[in-house]
Amino acid sequence: METVLNVDKLQAYYGESIILKDINLKVQEGHIVCLLGRNGVGKSTFLKSIMGLVRTPSGSILFQNKELINKPTYFRARAGIGYVPQGRDIFPQMTVEENLQLGLEVNNGNGNISPEIYELFPILKEMLTRKGGNLSGGQQQQLAIARALVAHPKLLLLDEPTEGIQPSIIQDIGRVILQLKKEGYTILIVEQYLEFILNIADEYYVMDKGNIVAQGLVSSMDQEDIKSKIAI
Numbered sequence: 001m002e003t004v005l006n007v008d009k010l011q012a013y014y015g016e017s018i019i020l021k022d023i024n025l026k027v028q029e030g031h032i033v034c035l036l037g038r039n040g041v042g043k044s045t046f047l048k049s050i051m052g053l054v055r056t057p058s059g060s061i062l063f064q065n066k067e068l069i070n071k072p073t074y075f076r077a078r079a080g081i082g083y084v085p086q087g088r089d090i091f092p093q094m095t096v097e098e099n100l101q102l103g104l105e106v107n108n109g110n111g112n113i114s115p116e117i118y119e120l121f122p123i124l125k126e127m128l129t130r131k132g133g134n135l136s137g138g139q140q141q142q143l144a145i146a147r148a149l150v151a152h153p154k155l156l157l158l159d160e161p162t163e164g165i166q167p168s169i170i171q172d173i174g175r176v177i178l179q180l181k182k183e184g185y186t187i188l189i190v191e192q193y194l195e196f197i198l199n200i201a202d203e204y205y206v207m208d209k210g211n212i213v214a215q216g217l218v219s220s221m222d223q224e225d226i227k228s229k230i231a232i
């Protein structure tokens with residue numbers, strides 16, 4: 001099975017502060033990998049590093065065996081990495097449909113929104129003409145995931161998809177992720193909500209203070225131990 005993402009000895013900085021010290025992490029094709037950890041340990045910075053949004057002076061980010069470390073963000077997006085940031089970045093004044101169309105920009109606006117998007121997220125079909133800013137937090141999260149899927153990414157990065165979302169929509173998002181897995185998607189999820197990923201992810205990594213401090217198969221995870229490593 002192909003290794004889609006292979007991160008080796010990655011360091012990342014904000015100015016002179018080192019945030020990621022020595023990160024090694026792999027994602028195999030068709031797998032769902034979860035990165036767990038407390039607030040502020042560097043999880044979001046890690047996803048930003050993969051997208052080229054922070055300074056990464058050393059280490060390697062191989063995506064489908066090609067080095068990305070010195071490539072600009074647009075190159076990484078065009079290469080097939082879809083990114084759903086924390087806070088979702090929905091454009092509030094644009095309609096749901098316009099927000100979705102932005103997902104096609106990585107292909108220069110070519111292609112169209114496949115009907116599958118609306119099968120995954122029926123609520124978006126009902127709301128196509130609504131302004132993004134008028135959606136609930138959960139609906140915005142679904143829109144952000146849908147917008148990333150429009151371009152059929154080979155790797156999908158999700159930053160805390162459950163944050164600030166009501167339980168029924170968390171379940172919907174869980175179902176969508178499992179459906180995507182069935183279809184062969186490869187996904188890296190940053191989470192703090194352990195129960196959410198137990199039924200979803202194949203492998204886990206735990207980050208603390210810019211290092212990976214535990215990793216393994218979710219099926220053989222010592223949940224109490226991992227809970228203590230991510231508890232606030």
Ligand SMILES: Nc1ncnc2c1ncn2[C@@H]1O[C@H](COP(=O)(O)OP(=O)(O)OP(=O)(O)O)[C@@H](O)[C@H]1O
Nearest residue numbers: 014015019037038039040041042043044045046086
């Ligand atoms: N733009 C920035 N400039 C300077 N420091 C930053 C910036 N963004 C984050 N940091 C710092 O980097 C560290 C890691 O933050 P990061 O957001 O990656 O953590 P996290 O594990 O994703 O936590 P959270 O779940 O709260 O986002 C924190 O100490 C944070 O204060």
